[in-house]
Amino acid sequence: MCKKLQTIEAVYIMHKGVFVVRAREGELIKTGNQVVFDVKGLVHPPSRIVAFPRFIPSPEGSRGRGKALYGKVYSLSERFRFLQENAPELIVRDSVFDEVLCEVPAEAVTRHYNPVEKLRRLRAAKALSELERKAVQLAETLKQAAGIPWRSIGISGSLLVGLHTFQSDIDPVVYGVESCGKAYAALESLLNSGASRFRRYSRGELHALFDFRSKDTMMSFEDFERVESRKAFQGMFDGTDYFVRFVKDWNEIDEQYGDVCYKNSGYVKVTATVADDAEALFTPCTYKLDRVEVIEGARLEPIREIVSFRGRFCQQARTGDAITAQGKVERVFDKRTGCEYYRLILGNLPSDFMVLSRV
Numbered sequence: 001m002c003k004k005l006q007t008i009e010a011v012y013i014m015h016k017g018v019f020v021v022r023a024r025e026g027e028l029i030k031t032g033n034q035v036v037f038d039v040k041g042l043v044h045p046p047s048r049i050v051a052f053p054r055f056i057p058s059p060e061g062s063r064g065r066g067k068a069l070y071g072k073v074y075s076l077s078e079r080f081r082f083l084q085e086n087a088p089e090l091i092v093r094d095s096v097f098d099e100v101l102c103e104v105p106a107e108a109v110t111r112h113y114n115p116v117e118k119l120r121r122l123r124a125a126k127a128l129s130e131l132e133r134k135a136v137q138l139a140e141t142l143k144q145a146a147g148i149p150w151r152s153i154g155i156s157g158s159l160l161v162g163l164h165t166f167q168s169d170i171d172p173v174v175y176g177v178e179s180c181g182k183a184y185a186a187l188e189s190l191l192n193s194g195a196s197r198f199r200r201y202s203r204g205e206l207h208a209l210f211d212f213r214s215k216d217t218m219m220s221f222e223d224f225e226r227v228e229s230r231k232a233f234q235g236m237f238d239g240t241d242y243f244v245r246f247v248k249d250w251n252e253i254d255e256q257y258g259d260v261c262y263k264n265s266g267y268v269k270v271t272a273t274v275a276d277d278a279e280a281l282f283t284p285c286t287y288k289l290d291r292v293e294v295i296e297g298a299r300l301e302p303i304r305e306i307v308s309f310r311g312r313f314c315q316q317a318r319t320g321d322a323i324t325a326q327g328k329v330e331r332v333f334d335k336r337t338g339c340e341y342y343r344l345i346l347g348n349l350p351s352d353f354m355v356l357s358r359v
Contacts, residue, residue, distance in 0.1 A: 023049045026156045026173035030111040048103040052079045063163040075216045115154025135170045146186035152179035169241040180246040187232040216350045223355040263331040268297030277319045285314045303342045310347035325354040
């Protein structure tokens with residue numbers, strides 16, 4: 001028997017004596033000390049949620065109203081620094097992922113923010129801020145152009161928790177493999193039409209984006225421009241930055257915590273050819289590899305894929321592209337099949353990168 005426990009905007013299930021909460025990429029959670037965390041990935045321990053602090057209560061903050069003022073933390077190093085000083089108990093060495101992570105106990109969550117529900121509320125609201133109005137119009141345009149249902153699209157980011165400013169981005173999220181494919185194709189069409197409210201970044205805007213991202217993802221502007229200029233999930237909508245995240249639906253996630261174990265196996269730089277980019281659109285994203293050559297670090301094999309839990313590495317390369325990448329390498333052991341191989345993880349360190357190889 002499963003016992004359902006209701007909290008604000010969340011359903012927790014008590015199963016075999018432990019809390020199980022369904023939380024996934026694009027959602028945010030709040031704890032009793034009012035810190036807002038963004039959920040990372042799709043696989044979590046039964047009674048904990050892998051999530052990192054995003055909005056921090058601060059009397060000097062520029063977000064929120066009255067006494068409920070917040071600041072925003074960006075880089076992974078900033079987030080860990082906040083945790084070490086304010087909530088060290090959330091820093092966990094996870095034996096399944098073989099990684100130091102922030103894991104929030106399910107019972108500590110006081111609010112669970114759902115992007116689809118947030119968009120429904122915005123669409124029903126009679127009074128909206130300028131940014132909220134744009135977010136609704138972007139979602140309506142994308143939904144109609146892609147022919148996807150409302151249950152497949154939501155609004156994430158600062159708008160989801162009401163901590164946006166007039167300079168904030170719009171962060172839609174699309175759920176489900178089929179809807180994601182349709183939405184991305186629609187975005188490409190909208191961007192290429194020249195008559196829509198969507199447009200690609202100018203070179204100057206790409207420079208500004210590069211200046212921001214290069215603080216924790218180092219590469220040359222030339223390499224950055226080559227990959228970023230062809231991505232359709234980011235750009236400008238009526239003069240406001242947007243970044244669309246694509247996430248699999250619940251019935252498309254077949255891995256449960258503990259099914260697969262990961263072991264940190266060093267740090268390497270490789271050249272390879274992308275053999276399959278079918279999973280490159282989603283967060284987390286995956287690139288299947290062929291003709292892998294380790295040029296720095298331990299000569300481990302087979303390195304079969306590159307994975308990242310950061311949206312900035314989605315659509316970084318396409319099938320057939322020759323790439324150079326650098327990051328942590330993990331041994332992957334799938335208990336369900338007995339399969340064992342290595343994968344490269346991008347996004348843990350500023351030195352991690354994947355770029356198109358220069359001919």
